[in-house]
Amino acid sequence: MRQSISKVQTLYVCFAIIILSSSISEARKYNDKSILYKRYPQLNNTMTPQCVQGINKMLINFLQYPYDQMELYSLKGINDLGSYSKCQQNLGQYSDYSTLNFNLSHLPLILHFGLCLPKECKQANLDKFNEAITDTINNAWIGLSNITNVESDYTKNWTRFQVQVLKTDEVLSSWRDETKIGCIIMLILASVFMLIFCFIPSLLHTKDKLINFKNPQANEQVLQNSSEVLSSQNHDNQSIHNNNINNSLFSTQGNMLNDKTKITVEKFNSSRLSNSAALLNGMSGSRNGNQSVDLRSSQASEQYLDKRALIDSNLDPKRPIYLQQTPKLIESFSWINAFKELKTSRGKPWDHKELDMLETFKFVSYVLLQVTATAFFLMTGPTQNSWKILDFFQNIIFTIVVSGNVGMEGFTCLSGFFGAYRLLQIYDANGGTISFKDILKFYARKVMRLLPIYYLVLFFGWFVGPILFDAPLWSINKTLYLNCESYWWASVLFIGNLVPFFGEATEGCMFWSWFLACDLQLYLLIPLYVALIRKSKIVGYGLQFLLIAFNIAFAIIICLQKELRAGVFALENYYLFSDLLNKPYCKFATHGTGVMFAFLYWEILAYRKCDNFEKPKKYPKLHFLHKAKWLGYSFNISGNALVWVNLLCGYGAVKSPYSWSMLQNSLYYGLTRISYSIALFLIFLAVILGHFEIGRIACQNNYMRALGKLTYLGGLLSPIVITLLYCGLEYSAYLTTPGVLYLGIGNILTLTIISFFVYLTFEYPFKVIIGASIMKKISHDDILRTKYLMDQGIVESNKNDDKNLEFQLKTKVID
Numbered sequence: 001m002r003q004s005i006s007k008v009q010t011l012y013v014c015f016a017i018i019i020l021s022s023s024i025s026e027a028r029k030y031n032d033k034s035i036l037y038k039r040y041p042q043l044n045n046t047m048t049p050q051c052v053q054g055i056n057k058m059l060i061n062f063l064q065y066p067y068d069q070m071e072l073y074s075l076k077g078i079n080d081l082g083s084y085s086k087c088q089q090n091l092g093q094y095s096d097y098s099t100l101n102f103n104l105s106h107l108p109l110i111l112h113f114g115l116c117l118p119k120e121c122k123q124a125n126l127d128k129f130n131e132a133i134t135d136t137i138n139n140a141w142i143g144l145s146n147i148t149n150v151e152s153d154y155t156k157n158w159t160r161f162q163v164q165v166l167k168t169d170e171v172l173s174s175w176r177d178e179t180k181i182g183c184i185i186m187l188i189l190a191s192v193f194m195l196i197f198c199f200i201p202s203l204l205h206t207k208d209k210l211i212n213f214k215n216p217q218a219n220e221q222v223l224q225n226s227s228e229v230l231s232s233q234n235h236d237n238q239s240i241h242n243n244n245i246n247n248s249l250f251s252t253q254g255n256m257l258n259d260k261t262k263i264t265v266e267k268f269n270s271s272r273l274s275n276s277a278a279l280l281n282g283m284s285g286s287r288n289g290n291q292s293v294d295l296r297s298s299q300a301s302e303q304y305l306d307k308r309a310l311i312d313s314n315l316d317p318k319r320p321i322y323l324q325q326t327p328k329l330i331e332s333f334s335w336i337n338a339f340k341e342l343k344t345s346r347g348k349p350w351d352h353k354e355l356d357m358l359e360t361f362k363f364v365s366y367v368l369l370q371v372t373a374t375a376f377f378l379m380t381g382p383t384q385n386s387w388k389i390l391d392f393f394q395n396i397i398f399t400i401v402v403s404g405n406v407g408m409e410g411f412t413c414l415s416g417f418f419g420a421y422r423l424l425q426i427y428d429a430n431g432g433t434i435s436f437k438d439i440l441k442f443y444a445r446k447v448m449r450l451l452p453i454y455y456l457v458l459f460f461g462w463f464v465g466p467i468l469f470d471a472p473l474w475s476i477n478k479t480l481y482l483n484c485e486s487y488w489w490a491s492v493l494f495i496g497n498l499v500p501f502f503g504e505a506t507e508g509c510m511f512w513s514w515f516l517a518c519d520l521q522l523y524l525l526i527p528l529y530v531a532l533i534r535k536s537k538i539v540g541y542g543l544q545f546l547l548i549a550f551n552i553a554f555a556i557i558i559c560l561q562k563e564l565r566a567g568v569f570a571l572e573n574y575y576l577f578s579d580l581l582n583k584p585y586c587k588f589a590t591h592g593t594g595v596m597f598a599f600l601y602w603e604i605l606a607y608r609k610c611d612n613f614e615k616p617k618k619y620p621k622l623h624f625l626h627k628a629k630w631l632g633y634s635f636n637i638s639g640n641a642l643v644w645v646n647l648l649c650g651y652g653a654v655k656s657p658y659s660w661s662m663l664q665n666s667l668y669y670g671l672t673r674i675s676y677s678i679a680l681f682l683i684f685l686a687v688i689l690g691h692f693e694i695g696r697i698a699c700q701n702n703y704m705r706a707l708g709k710l711t712y713l714g715g716l717l718s719p720i721v722i723t724l725l726y727c728g729l730e731y732s733a734y735l736t737t738p739g740v741l742y743l744g745i746g747n748i749l750t751l752t753i754i755s756f757f758v759y760l761t762f763e764y765p766f767k768v769i770i771g772a773s774i775m776k777k778i779s780h781d782d783i784l785r786t787k788y789l790m791d792q793g794i795v796e797s798n799k800n801d802d803k804n805l806e807f808q809l810k811t812k813v814i815d
Contacts (some may be wrong), residue, residue, distance in 0.1 A: 036060060051125035054118030066094040070116040075100075079384050079732045082114030084472040088169060095119055098126070098167045099472055105160040106574035109379050109389070112732070114472055115165070123174075126165045137161045156571055171475045175466045178485075182463030190460065190762075197333050197765035204327075205334035329772070338764040342709055343702040348781065350425070350788035352605070354688055357699035358414055359708025361680050365410030366711040367748060368647075370718060372404035374744040377722045382473055382732035389735065393568070399651040401744075402568050406646050406676045408515055409590040411715075413677035415519050416594030417601075419446070419526040424602045426780050427534055429787035439527050444778040446523055450516060450712070452766040453758075457716045458491055458510050465720070473727040479507035480719055494520045497582040505577035512719050514582035521584040522591045529595050540599060544592040551589035552670045555580060559666040566650045566668040567657025580669060589674040597681045604688060609791070625689055632691020639682030646676045713755040713763060721751045 048056075058067045073087040087097040098121075100113040138160050144150055145157045176183070331337065345356050375398075379389060392398040423442060427434050462481040468474075484491070487509045490499040497503065497514040504511070533540025558564070558579050563572045580586055607619040607626075616623045625631060650668060653660045660668075686692040687699075698704075725747060726733075733739065 049125065051118070051121035054120030058118050066091050070095050070118075073097075073114075073116040075113040075115065077384065079112050079382055080114060081112060081382055081472045081730070081732050082116060084114065084168065084470075084730050087114075087116040091116065093119070096121070096167050096169060097472065098165055099475075101162075101164045101166070103162055104154065104571075105162065106571040107154065107569065109569070112382050112473060117165075117167070121167070123167045123170045126167060130164050133163045134161065137163065154569060154571070159571065166475060168472055168475060169470075171478075172466065172470070175475065175478055179463045179466055182459065183467060186460050186463045193765070194761050197769070198335070198761045201330045201333035202335045205331040205336050208331070209336070332768055332772075333765050335760050338760050341764060341767075342706045342759065345705065346709075348784065350784050350791075353700065354696060356705055357687060357696060358417075358684065360699035360704045361410055361684070361708075362414060362711045363704060363707040365407035366714055368404035368407030369715070370404075370748045370751060371401050371744055372407075373718050373722060374747045375401045375740075377719075377726055378735070378740065378743070382726070382729060384732045384734045390569075392735075392737070392740070393654050396648065396651050399654045400647045402654050403647045403650050403672075406673055409587075409673045409676050410680055411515065411711075412519065412522070412587050412590040413594035413597075413680065416522065416526070416591040417598045417681075418594075419523055420530055420595045420598035421601060423526055423530045424533075424598065425784055425787075427530060429780065429783040432534065434527070434531075438780070441778045441780065442527070443523070445775075447520070448770050448774070448778065449767075450520070452770070453713060453763045454513065454516060454716065455492070456762055457720070458488075458513070461510070461720050462488075468724065469728045471728045471730055473729075476727045477720075477723045480511075480723065481509055482507045482511075484509040497521075497584075502578045503582060504574075505581075513716070515715065518582065518584045518587050522587060526595065533599050537599075541596060544596045547588040547592045548674065551586065551592075552674065554585070555589075556666040556670040559669045560662055563662065564665060564669060565657045566653035566660060566665050568654060570657040590677040593674060593677040593681065597684075600685075601688070629691050632686045632689045635682045635689075636686035636692050636695070639679045639686070642675050642679035642682070646672050646679070707752070710752060710755045710759060713758055714751050717755055717758065718751060721754055722747060725750065 058070065061067045062071060069091055070087065073083040073091070075082050081099070082097075084097045087095055095116045096119050098115045098117050100115055101110055102113070103110040141150070141159065141161065150159075151157060345351075345353065346359075347353065347355055383389075393402075423434075426438055426442065430438065462484050465477050465481065468477075487496065487499060490496045491510050491513060494517045496509060496511070497517040503514070529540065529543065532543055562575045562579060564570070564576050564580065565572055567573075603619065604622060607615060607622045610618055649672070653665070653668070683692070683695065687696045725743075733743075
């Protein structure tokens with residue numbers, strides 16, 4: 001690569017000497033430039049284009065002001081950006097700052113050079129130069145390849161070169177004009193939204209908190225007067241829930257469960273119903289820090305809200321309920337509640353708390369992805385010693401950096417797991433059936449959780465991004481939303497990974513949102529998977545194995561056909577992103593792994609519900625897994641080992657892209673991604689089997705849960721933030737190992753902080769609005785809650801039966 005760069009540098013030097021030598025020698029002969037113009041009238045001919053005249057003046061007078069300053073503010077070496085501010089501000093009436101970009105086709109490495117050019121040159125003139133010089137170099141390369149061998153690790157016979165000179169301010173001005181209307185609209189909408197749904201509620205809530213803190217006895221009289229209300233409320237709530245559950249049982253006793261576990265009215269006595277109702281009163285408070293009561297009767301609801309309003313606020317009970325509840329609704333948008341929600345489990349009372357540890361898996365995968373993203377943008381960013389990247393590739397630690405892209409598979413498999421798990425819950429709560437309406441609600445809830453913040457990043461970044469910075473390379477940010485004027489509708493419909501079908505890993509209309517498009521496209525298949533597993537375990541598991549086998553075979557075949565390499569700087573990897581990464585059928589293996597583990601987890605939950613005497617009979621294999629601690633330890637060790645194998649196994653290919661055989665490359669792409677997914681679930685399996693308690697405790701704390709919740713935002717904002725950090729710089733950076741570590745860690749910290757801010761100001765308010773408006777219509781929480789209460793009664797009954805049976809056995813033994 002150093003030889004290639006030196007060749008490029010020599011080419012530029014020779015090109016400059018050929019152009020400048022005659023003019024420079026003539027310029028030195030004459031102090032009076034009028035003599036030179038008389039000898040060469042074409043230099044100042046009115047028929048000569050203004051840009052050419054400007055260049056001639058600069059070459060002839062390069063030792064005089066302002067041309068000597070223009071040369072001073074231009075490049076001095078490879079990837080030297082010169083001085084954008086000095087050229088544009090100090091010499092603004094004479095010159096404009098431009099960047100000369102040079103790159104090889106199929107490689108992400110781009111060289112940047114800063115130029116201070118005469119103001120007479122417009123972008124239209126430079127576009128003609130770009131086309132001419134690019135064609136000249138490529139034609140020379142083609143001719144050279146016909147007479148000699150030009151192939152190396154980084155160049156092939158079909159390699160093409162691109163030279164592009166861009167006037168920074170003119171490109172930025174044109175870009176800003178294109179997005180001006182959208183920018184104004186987005187800024188107004190964002191400002192109004194933050195004011196109404198973020199800042200004002202936060203100020204009001206903070207004010208109330210300060211008043212309560214300064215006057216702790218202010219509400220003492222209200223609480224004292226409402227003690228009787230509380231007592232009567234608890235009694236009414238219990239009666240309401242008993243009646244609701246009794247009605248639900250009588251109406252669904254034949255359909256709620258399958259024949260083997262059908263509940264009869266006789267088995268579900270009133271004492272268990274009372275316990276279940278009492279459990280319902282407290283279950284939300286224990287998980288989420290606030291109480292919520294499910295009321296089916298409108299009269300009961302009104303009584304409950306009247307009493308809660310009298311207790312929660314010192315308002316006139318004669319006023320309408322919605323007026324009394326408005327302050328509480330406003331305060332629900334505040335940052336104080338957002339902090340609480342961020343640390344709160346996503347799970348409901350009918351979900352096991354062990355699922356919270358999967359948030360840690362998300363965050364670990366997210367960190368791996370951000371490390372890789374940092375390295376990737378370093379290749380295209382302004383670095384003075386770009387060849388240093390090749391030295392990094394020789395270090396094994398950099399293999400981890402490059403291989404961190406497997407972290408994306410963590411999100412894919414976890415999405416499959418949670419989707420299948422949730423739909424199995426809905427099937428079970430519906431008595432083993434599911435309607436088309438249930439499927440639509442299942443899809444709608446997923447989309448509504450992802451859609452608002454996704455649209456925000458799409459349109460805000462597209463329209464507002466151009467005005468964020470004035471920097472030499474800020475125009476590179478345009479590649480993040482390239483051709484959005486043509487393909488914005490595809491991104492809106494979550495098919496941006498399919499339209500256009502061929503996409504590059506460095507540019508496109510929000511091209512990095514392919515992971516979200518894949519997620520939703522694969523989500524459409526989950527009802528089919530769950531329906532098959534409910535009919536037959538063999539068919540359900542068999543389909544997933546077939547899809548996984550197809551995906552592995554497909555990856556191997558594509559790798560062999562396109563000659564893809566495991567190394568980063570392989571020219572053939574130009575097709576890797578579009579052919580093997582961003583399509584839904586390329587994710588069957590990792591997504592199917594998550595779906596299959598959801599099936600297994602559902603069986604484990606059924607195993608836990610059985611009494612201790614039936615577990616070995618009904619689930620002998622699962623019982624063995626729970627009892628064999630050595631097997632659980634093996635799962636844990638194997639899972640961690642697989643993660644490290646995925647991160648380190650490509651060292652040889654990263655160090656030398658063409659050192660591996662095609663068999664090795666094909667196996668790498670066929671097996672690494674699914675093995676990472678399997679590794680995550682092996683660790684999780686060790687936890688849920690009860691053999692890795694330290695991991696359970698470490699992964700279930702509030703901070704890891706909060707960080708896990710920020711990963712979706714972080715994934716959407718990552719390219720934008722990295723572009724802000726690197727392309728917003730005025731001067732190019734010098735690569736060193738400590739410097740790269742600093743940039744990588746700084747990128748992750750900065751991205752996390754920005755994600756946290758966007759969560760407080762946009763994602764959380766959107767969540768509250770959706771929860772208060774349509775979430776009840778698209779949620780299955782009502783039937784899941786009822787099923788949960790019934791299961792609690794069954795479990796309590798089984799526990800009592802176990803105790804009675806154990807007592808009887810002990811009595812017989814004694815006798």
